[in-house]
Amino acid sequence: MQNTLWQSVLGEIELSVPHATFVTWFKNTELLECSDDAVTIAVPNIFAVRQFQVKFSDQIRQVLAKHGVKPKEIDFVVKTSGKKTSINRETTSSNQQVVDRLTSPKSNSGVPKTGGLNPRYTFSNFIVGSSNDLAYTACQAVAQYPGTKYNPLFLYGGVGLGKTHLAQAVGNEIIKVQPDARVVYISSETFVKEFLESIRFKKKGFSDKYRNVDVLIVDDMQFIANKEKTQEEFFHTFNALHQNNKQIIITSDKPPKSIPTLTERLRSRFEMGMPIDIQMPDFETRCAIIEAKASLSGVELDRETVEYLANNVKTNIRELEGALNQLLAYAEMRGITPDISTAEGLLGNVRRTRPQHITAKQIIDKTAKYFSLSSAEICSAQRDKHIVTPRQIAMYLLRSELRLSFPKIANELGRKDHTTAIHSVEKIEKSIKLDFSVREQVSDIRERLYA
Ligand code: ADP
Ligand code: MG
DSSP states (O other): OHHHHHHHHHHHHHHHSOHHHIIIIITTOEEEEEOSSEEEEEESSHHHHHHIIIIIHHHHHHHHHHTTOOOSEEEEEEOSSSSOGGGHHHHHHHHHHHHHHHTOOOOOTTOOSSBSOOTTOOSTTOOOOTTTHHHHHHHHHHHHSTTTSSSSEEEEOSTTSSHHHHHHHHHHHHHHHOTTOOEEEEEHHHHHHHHHHHHHTTOSOHHHHTTSOSEEEEEOGGGGTTOHHHHHHHHHHHHHHHHTTOEEEEEESSOGGGSTTOOHHHHHHHTTSOOEEOOOOOHHHHHHHHHHHHHHTTOOOOHHHHHHHHHHOOSOHHHHHHHHHHHHHHHHHHTOOOOHHHHHHHHHHHHHTSOSOOOHHHHHHHHHHHTTOOHHHHHSOOOOHHHHHHHHHHHHHHHHHHOOOHHHHHHHTTOSOSHHHHHHHHHHHHHHHHOHHHHHHHHHHHHHHHO
8 A cells, every 4th residue: 555655656756857866866765654643765875865855855745645645744764775675585585695605615715805895886875877777787686696697797988987886886785795705896907917916926826816706896997908918817717707606897998899909708708798888977867966976965056056067067977076076175165155156166177178068060960970971861851761760869969968858859950840859869768778789879979079
């Protein structure tokens, strides 16, 4: 009964808030208690509690009232296990599977137990939007069933988009469930360095060091690209782990097929799992990230300032975080409330180094060029398949990058009826989730737009 009520409340809220907001904040919530006195809602983490108290409680109150529920108080609490309380038993048993798998007997003398993990990278403080939901879901699956699903897990994407964060979140989650698991995180640079030292100084034990762990996370694999001997060593490490169903997680700035000078056999190993990309988050997700990070620092930014930051830092999350931190530090030092004019004053530098903004024409031209079409063809009435998909992608980008209204998008492409624009945007949104080639095309064009 409570569950049904909450599902319909969520259904209504989903229609009234941006998709990213819904996915980020509402999706993993649960109604724990519901009476005339109090309604208790479980949310995934501590800053969600704050976010709900400040931003969503009125809205929830209104929707509940429509269903005849008018509590005196609404409480928000953190979910205990990160899973629905009602399936706690299930959680325990799947956790037990992890424990069993990870604690199979082995000799482990001189092997690092865990290393390199930064506890600040967790799933709960990672904001999910359409640019990274696939990666997020895959990482959660790996954390729950290490060594079975997606092995190796290969995450790729541009700088500062959250690869390290997600890869480490997997490690941290596994250790939370099973403190004895041997989870090791290294950058590929460290791997190269240690390997070369072991040769130069004839140090023993290197080859065992990374072959006796339960989970090996190797970050920024691209640095190993032109080091053939190290690749060979890594190839053997990889095989030893993989054969024993140990989880391997690799991150890189490019998919395996685009890393030049990766030996063929290593490339084919990396492609055994499903390489998954992380892209630059769209505007709504950028806003959600800023709000979450500000809220973590105990600051509530007004919407105008949030949107200003999201609009002006479109390169990556690291820079977005940097801009926000700069703003918060500046405001704190001066004892003022951070607002849009302070942000404008500070972000001059950031903006000057970026293209001021992209135009609709640039999006259409770049998309056309990418598909070896002319802009006139994209804007024409032709219905040939090789033109229709690029046209839909152009519409999608006009929406995601410039947030144009549908009539305006139709207009930019020389059309009167805006329903085609709605269908096109929806279609590409769906394809991006299902079809890797479309995903890659969109991200390539986006990269060229901001290059
Ligand atoms: P990469 O390894 O891809 O270069 P990082 O994982 O180091 O990027 O991310 C850069 C910064 O941005 C980190 O501080 C990380 O916590 C933060 N970050 C990236 N993506 C997200 C996200 N979706 N939600 C919250 N923080 C994020
Ligand atoms: Mg990184």
